[in-house]
Amino acid sequence: MPVSATQIACTRLSFAWPDGSVVFDGLDLALGPGRTGLIGLNGSGKSTLLRLLAGELRPTAGSVRVAGEVGYLPQNLTLDTTQRVDRMLGIDAVRAALHAIEAGDPAEEHFATVGEDWDVEERTHALLDQLGLGHIDLDRTVGRLSGGETVLLSLAALLLRRPGVLLLDEPTNNLDLRARERLHAAVAAFGGVLLVVSHDRELLERVDHIADLRDGRVTWYGGTLSRYEEALAVEQEAAERLVRAAEAEVRRQKRELIEAHDKLAGRSRNARKAFENKRDSRAAMRMKKRTSQESAGKLLGLHQERLAEARERLETAESAVRDDDEIRVDLPHTAVPARRRVLSLDGVRMRQGSRATLEVLGPERIALVGRNGAGKSTLLDTIAGELAPAAGTVAVHVPLRYLPQRLDLLDAELSVAENVRRLAPGADPQHIRAQLARFLFRKNRPDQRVGTLSGGERFRASLAALLLAEPAPQLLMLDEPTNNLDLASVRRLTSALGAYRGALLVASHDLPFLHGIGVTRWLHLAEELTEIDPL
Incomplete structure (x- = not known):
């Protein structure tokens, strides 16, 4: 991406929570004009990254640079339900000044407040109409709005500011089908830098790029979610072939190491027989033994080194294969x-x-x-x-x-297994653990306290309990x-x-x-x- 086009740049960005949990360690990211869908597993740091870009969080190291005004719509909105709609939209002062001028008050401060924004009410009503909010009176209070209307109104407040950078975190979560369509259209029409975190497939079919956040790094894919999934499937098929090849190489190196051990054991037996039969002088026998041991050490070392390299290649190949297991249960x-x-x-x-x-x-x-x-x-x-x-x-x-x-x-204070036992008190504990493994709670994970789970894990635990x-x-x-x-x-x-x-x-x-x-x-x-x- 050309440097001149970059409007968001993270350089060696690191961030850790106060308890020491590391989210990012040296992340580099550059983002220019266009629509980007940011995806990743629950807990991978997507919302944290948006908060860093919006300036709500400060990096523990590295830098974040954003050119232009930033508009940020968080996943969980907290609003004052007593405030008026025009105040939430950020146009209350300009409206009041306009109304004062229209009423005949020529005070200079009113003109200074309005500036060049004489059409603010017309722009506001036009935008609200586009978002399906044309029925909302600017003088009413926010508390009378539904959750979906609140989300769209918050988006309208951002768009009225004409930001160059727009950050959206799961914007369609609480929207009905018609409201989703309107938000999709607003996203498609936005002309600046847009970064949206979402699991909404229809929304992600309207972006220009997919940024996949995994293990603290971003991998870029051109095109929509469908194009990303196609590219990922090809990558994963290639990665699985590399794993199979690496596994075969490890098996071959193990066989060669065993064969080398057998060959050296045969030589050792022959050397002992030669010594017992005393076919050579004692000095010559010692020299042969020393030479044989050095040769054996080099041969074994070579095979062990090759096996270690094969195992390292296998580990690298396995790390490229994603562990996105599916829940498999019989009910x-x-x-x-x-x-x-x-x-x-x-x-x-x-x-x-x-x-x-x-x-x-x-x-x-x-x-x-x-x-x-x-x-x-x-x-x-x-x-x-x-x-x-x-x-x-x-x-x-x-x-x-x-x-x-x-x-x-x-119950957030109980473990996953204990929560399941609350709803199935007659079930055998081992049976519960076996079933939880099918919900991807394996090894010691059933003993993890629910309050420490990520959002996706908590949902999985709730589904298992049900x-x-x-x-x-x-x-x-x-x-x-x-x-x-x-x-x-x-x-x-x-x-x-x-x-x-x-x-x-x-x-x-x-x-x-x-x-x-x-x-x-x-x-x-x-x-x-x-x-x-x-x-």
């Missing part, structure tokens, strides 16, 4: 017969006013979709018995387990399960749900994920719950 006790009644909602009216009537039979896989604020989480909470309906009845006819967005199923619970769940409900998961974790979740044989009810805006788990029925929640054609 026969979750099976539901084809016509068995699973769930009945009869004239249910929820607290926010939406209504639902529903009958679920057999192992249906149901997607629950709808705009932000429609009440999808409220409906799941009502089915789970966490909220009482305002009217109507809810009847669950099979064992039910529910994983809400807040991931509060587990699926291994007693009695086995024959109705599983998940609320936005792919939020905050990296792409590998989404693949793992998809494969785990492939082994699930019960009924599935999933609230999600992630269409590729919903198609991946084989949804058989689509429900849309607005004022009423209705069945719709597949999306």
Whole structure:
């Protein structure tokens, strides 16, 4: 990338948390105009890198240089719900000055505040219309907005500043399908330097580059996520061939070392016989023995050196092969017969006013979709018995387990295995550990305290606790399960749900994920719950 085009540059960047945990050690990164998708496993440091670029964190060593104004949208927004929309957008002072001038107040400070920004209200309304927020009154308070509207409004506040660099951290997590489309369009139209952390496949199909953050280093791939996955598959196939070749070389060097040992042992036996038969003088025998030992030492040393080199090449080859194992479980006790009644909602009216009537039979896989604020989480909470309906009845006819967005199923102070035992008290501890290995908690990982797990690991532990619970769940409900998961974790979740044989009810805006788990029925929640054609 030409130096003149570079607008973000990290040189020998290092960062460690106060407890000494190292995130980066000598990272070099250069980023110019265009849209870049930053991907990587949960815990690899993606959000930390964005915070360093935004100036929220200071590197422990090295430097970060950013040319131009930076706009940063963090993953978890904390807003003052009492402030007005125009203040959140950063245009309240200019609006007040404009209104004062329009009312006939010619004070010089009003003109100084407005500067060249006479069309600020027109620009703001045009941008809000593009983001689907044209209905929002600039004088209303933020507290009346939904979570998705808050995210889009925060993005609008950044775009109104016309930043040269835009940093987005999982911007589509809480957006419904229509809001996602609008954010995708805003990303596609941005003309500066854009760096977005996301697991949203549709968003990552709109970028110009993929930056893969792994083991504290970034590897660049040109093109979209699909192009990246194609290139990665080719790389991994080549890496696996190198591993097989390196393994064969190690086996060959081991055989040659054994053969060398056997050959030297034969020579040693012949030397002993010669000494016993005294065919040569004692001095000559000692000379032959010394020469033989030196030759043997050199030969063995050569073979040992070759074996060590072969092992080193194998280790290097193995390090290039990614360990992105999939969850593989067998869950026969979750099976539901084809016509068995699973769930009945009869004239249910929820607290926010939406209504639902529903009958679920057999192992249906149901997607629950709808705009932000429609009440999808409220409906799941009502089915789970966490909220009482305002009217109507809810009847669950099979064992039910529910994983809400807040991931509060587990006790952070207990280990992974202890949390599973809480939900399956009759299970044999060794059986639990064997099953947890299939959820990729191997060796001592089941003994790790949940509070120390990364987001993806915590989700995996929660999923294991649900699926291994007693009695086995024959109705599983998940609320936005792919939020905050990296792409590998989404693949793992998809494969785990492939082994699930019960009924599935999933609230999600992630269409590729919903198609991946084989949804058989689509429900849309607005004022009423209705069945719709597949999306």
